[in-house]
Amino acid sequence: MCGLFKTPAYAYITARVRARKRKLIPKETYPKLLNMQLPEIIRFIEESEYKKDVDELSAKFKSIDLLEHALSRSLGASYRKLMDISRGEVNYLITEYMRRWDVWNIKTILRGKYYGALEEEILNCVVSAGELHYPELELMAKKENIEEVISSLEHTPYYPILTKYEGGMLNKIEDELDRLSYTRLLDAVGTSPGEKLFLKFIQTEIDVKNLKILFRLKKAGVERDVVQNTLITGGLELKESDLTRLSGLSFSELVHSLDSYSYWRAISDVVSDQMTTLMDVDTKLDAHLMNYASQISHYYPLSILPVLDYILSKKIEVDNLRVIARGKELKLADEIIRSHLVM
Amino acid sequence: MVEVEAAGLIAIGAGIAVGLTGLGAGIGEQSIGAAAIGAMAEDPKFFGKGLLMTVIPESIVIFGLVVALILLFVF
Numbered sequence: 178m179c180g181l182f183k184t185p186a187y188a189y190i191t192a193r194v195r196a197r198k199r200k201l202i203p204k205e206t207y208p209k210l211l212n213m214q215l216p217e218i219i220r221f222i223e224e225s226e227y228k229k230d231v232d233e234l235s236a237k238f239k240s241i242d243l244l245e246h247a248l249s250r251s252l253g254a255s256y257r258k259l260m261d262i263s264r265g266e267v268n269y270l271i272t273e274y275m276r277r278w279d280v281w282n283i284k285t286i287l288r289g290k291y292y293g294a295l296e297e298e299i300l301n302c303v304v305s306a307g308e309l310h311y312p313e314l315e316l317m318a319k320k321e322n323i324e325e326v327i328s329s330l331e332h333t334p335y336y337p338i339l340t341k342y343e344g345g346m347l348n349k350i351e352d353e354l355d356r357l358s359y360t361r362l363l364d365a366v367g368t369s370p371g372e373k374l375f376l377k378f379i380q381t382e383i384d385v386k387n388l389k390i391l392f393r394l395k396k397a398g399v400e401r402d403v404v405q406n407t408l409i410t411g412g413l414e415l416k417e418s419d420l421t422r423l424s425g426l427s428f429s430e431l432v433h434s435l436d437s438y439s440y441w442r443a444i445s446d447v448v449s450d451q452m453t454t455l456m457d458v459d460t461k462l463d464a465h466l467m468n469y470a471s472q473i474s475h476y477y478p479l480s481i482l483p484v485l486d487y488i489l490s491k492k493i494e495v496d497n498l499r500v501i502a503r504g505k506e507l508k509l510a511d512e513i514i515r516s517h518l519v520m
Numbered sequence: 521m522v523e524v525e526a527a528g529l530i531a532i533g534a535g536i537a538v539g540l541t542g543l544g545a546g547i548g549e550q551s552i553g554a555a556a557i558g559a560m561a562e563d564p565k566f567f568g569k570g571l572l573m574t575v576i577p578e579s580i581v582i583f584g585l586v587v588a589l590i591l592l593f594v595f
Contacts, residue, residue: 185554192558196566262561479551 183266187479190263194487197255200226201494204520207501211514215505219244222498227251241506248495249304253278255491256306259484266367270375270481272308273365274488276358279307282314283326283335284351290323291347309333334361352407359383363411371480374473378485380413381469385462387415388440392455395428414438440465456517463519467493493519530595534588541584548577 202225210218222244223231230247238246256278259271282303289299299318305311320326327339338353359379366376387408394404404424410417415438423431429450435441443465447457467489474486497518504514556570 185550188551189554189558192555193562196559196562200562 184479186263186265186267187481190259190267191479191483193262194259194484198483198487198490201490202498207497207518207520208515210498210501211511213505215241215502218498218502218505222247222502230254241502244502245499246301248498252491252495253304253306253311256488259488263484267481267484270365270372271484271488273362274485275307276361277307277355278304279309279333279335280354280358282307282309283317283330283339283354284347286314286317286326287323287347287351289318290320290326349406356409359409359411369480371477371482374476375481375485377413378470378473378482380411382466383409384412384415384438384440385466387412387420388435388444388462389455389459391423391431392458395426395431396455398428401425414440460517460519463493463496467519530591534591537584537587537591538581539584541581545577545581548580549574552577 210221213221219240227247230250231243234243234246234250237243256275260268260275263271282305285302286299288294289302296318300315303311303314303318305314309317317326317329320329323342327336327342330336330339335354335357338350338357341353342350362379363376366372366379390407391404394407401424405421408420408424410420412420415423423434426434432448432450435448436445440462444458444461447461452458470482470486470489474483476482497520500517501514504517553574556566556574559566560570
């Protein structure tokens, strides 16, 4: 009976996200964008769904900076819209999923304060997509130091972690904030068939995040204890025992021990002992995640899954446009730019 | 006395036929209507299609009405 009343809420939001997903740039367009010069790419984006954001920011920024800010703003606005147009259970799940942007913003402001960045510089990097609205972020960016920023977050779930900060490097509380967003999300997911798949997706996302961390830190030769403290537990295939084992291996051993996991299929053609860049691994893992979200979004059409698919597709579109624009600005070869696109 | 009872049962049957089909159509329409409104909010061009999709479950009420009319006027 309860499901009878939940269904219209999901029908409404899923119809909206499917209509929104239709407006995203199709992957067939990316090769065309690669053949364009930077001014043409900017014009293409100005005439697309980003028109409103580009117009509003055009007085403040120019060229590639305008593009960057318009993309970030559009991403934040799209995600905020999802929270505004949903209600009940679906709104709760979206809010919890978007908590990662709160964490991103808090980390950005704290880092900005740590390195003495200007208020404007900090605000240029925040994406107002979580529970913390832009005016709140603005107030936080105005604070004099890290301690004041932390005390302004007193009524948020992040405060207990932030109070542990005792000066110095921020990486310890940053890792804990990341863990908190995932822990809350895992706790928020219910038991309906759609939500079970959503849970599986979140766990896969944790695995992908852990793999990226493992590749980075092992390539840099970071010690086992540091690696282990950075990893997030709760993954699907990479359980706590796997993480402990993998964090003790060298880079070469790590590469050879990953073939027993399903993710190996996605990364096997770019991973080797002698690999110099990790960008390809990141791209392949992101593509794997995107394809997985797209695939499961059709299993339970009236669930959180189509919303998740849209959230991910929008983020990837913004990242791809950024890669193309920045790549063109730096005059990189088309092949290099193409290899960094998630499609 | 017997005739009166049969007429009453026929009337109840006709009422159930229309009532239950109306309820079924309502349950069906709630999700379709919500989805149609959602699609229209993103793109007003969906108005025609959305409206058409929303009224499709209404056909079941017509079946109910036909059954009710048969009950009332044929038996």
